[in-house]
Amino acid sequence: MANKKIKVLMAQFSLETHTRGLFVVAGMLRDEGMEVVLIGNGTPEQIIETAIQEDVDVIGISTYCGGELVLGKVLIDKAKERGIKDRIVIMMGGIFPPVDEPQLLKMGFDAVFPPGAVSSREKICKFVKDTVAAKAA
């Protein structure tokens, strides 16, 4: 288990248009030796189904244009419904108002990463590795 490559699904919600953050984080995780399945846009349902098919350890959502609370909730609910919430790490990054951060965490996201120095490569990669290991244990 320890040497298994971490597999991450990177996506953004349905109508999102901005893809810069998606590429940045996908690149970071690949540089760290993880396998990244980059699918671009998907509805929360499609994202969860793809995560199951691809048997990933992590789902990373990039957001920019709003809708993170409404669609984030659908995603988390769907993950619970399909029984993967406890074993898959679900994280979100991008542009959202600071007031949304505690709400997203409360909703069930394992971490949220706003832009800037607070979301460094080291922090994101360490979070993914540690949390995947913790969930596997």
Next chain:
Amino acid sequence: MSKEKTTKQILEESSKKKKRTPLYNPEAIKDIKNGFDKWKKGMVRPQDNANWSMTPYTIMGSEIDKNMIYTPLDVEDIDYIEDIGFSGDEPYTRGVHTNMYRGKSFTMRPLPGAGSPTEMNKRYKFLIDQGATGLAVALDLATVQMFDSDEPESNGQVGVVGVPIDCVEDMEVIFKDIPIDKISVSIVTHFPRNTAILLPMYLVMAERRGIPWDKLIGSVQNDFIMESVVRGACEYIPPRDDFRVQCDNIEYIRKEVPKWNYITLNGYNLREEGTSGITSMAVAIANGIEIIKDMIKRGHDADWAGQRVAFFWSFGNDFFEEIASLRAIRRLWYKVMKYRFGAKDPRSMWMRCHIQTSGITLTREEPLNNIIRAAFHGLSAVLGGTQSLHVDTYDEAFSVPSERTLMPSVRTQQIIEAETQITQVVDPLAGSFYIEALTNEVEKRILGELEDIEKMGGLVEAVDTGWLHSKVASYIQREHRMIEDAKIKVVGRNIYQAADMELPPIEPSIFRESVQRDMKEKLARIRQKRDNKKVEKCLNDLVDACKTGKNVMQYTVECARADATEGEMRRAFTKAFGSWKPPIYA
């Protein structure tokens, strides 16, 4: 590969035929050279000589090396009339109008935030009262992606980052009591398909108000690069079909709405997504060339097709290079139109543009610093000779702007215009050895990247194969690494960081259920009262037009007249063209 000559080859051949009259006489250049060598050897410190040429690293930068000092030696063969000229005259390096800002100040076109159509109407009236001279219609995500407010995909996103528009009635509400025959309106349609859907709604709104289409002034984006490369989407159509819709729109608007700018070649969003300014300009020019070629194939001439091509650029941190790049792209577009296409009408050789200051260079850390950054970006845009300007707001990394955060950005433009006096003199930096050398270098590099695209078989091909997507993705990752390593310096983020900063007031635009509910109710009412048989027929005709190569916009106008919705028209396009996915995605 095609035997057609590349633009670079054509321009090189045409310039060889010209007799050049260098500005500096050879004797002066000889003296300067001697003096320069002596000075460099005798007075310049060894460490400065060793680092004579340095590579600047900036966000969205081109990494053009910069020398410690510039002299006539860097522009020794410059020909004033051929390379610089007078404003409003060929080669338009100094600007497209003779008097530039003495004649007309740059249009101040703030990009307003979000809300319902009624709130947008109110905000436009507020902006006009504040002195805005042009309006921009920023759309919410559902509208950008061509989904109706009542489709499930739209949930949570209606009215968040812009205004929702589903049908003609929304246009009527947004522009109620606004003199659309006097004020220019930029509809940020993004995509060709969305242009084919939304502009007709605007036209039908004007028609219902009794305003003839030849009175309407404004612009649409209508750039297939936006749809196929820059924007993530849940539904794409193949790039070749998308390019065709772009050209159908141009042809229709050119004929029916003569004062309307039918395409805004959008370097802005591509650059912000992740390229250098050079690449963003090369791609825009490549698209411009493909468009003119297509219009010629359709039986129009280059002057007819080039009349109202507009450009949209992002202006970032490398102050002088940004200015030089605007001068360079003006000269290059002129050369393309004149020497590649034989244009004769000055108007079709003009590179007219709107500039928005860069959003991606702004930070979440210490957001008030963004006012300062955006002011420098705006200053360079005006020094470069833009026609229209939007200065970004300081809350860029948090939310779409509110009225409160819009104010400093409107004021920045007004301070540039009314206080700095930089608008008094046309192209004030011309003749600077540095600016002219940089203008030449930027032009050369754009032409070089254009050559790469043309050798690949043209821009549509470069998109279809995923080449441009990959180029963007790797640029972003490399750039991000340089920000992490502080090779690209960002104040407040990776240098000069404050330990703890209190945030200034930020009012994030949040989703309000009531906006979506009202939109849904309106759609239900419209679908009830319109002639649904007629709608169905119009939509079927649109599918047929797509498949048989007829101009799609004349059919989307009919759809709008019948009160068809945006989502209905989107589905007609998808039905006709099928779907596509950029090769970069699994």
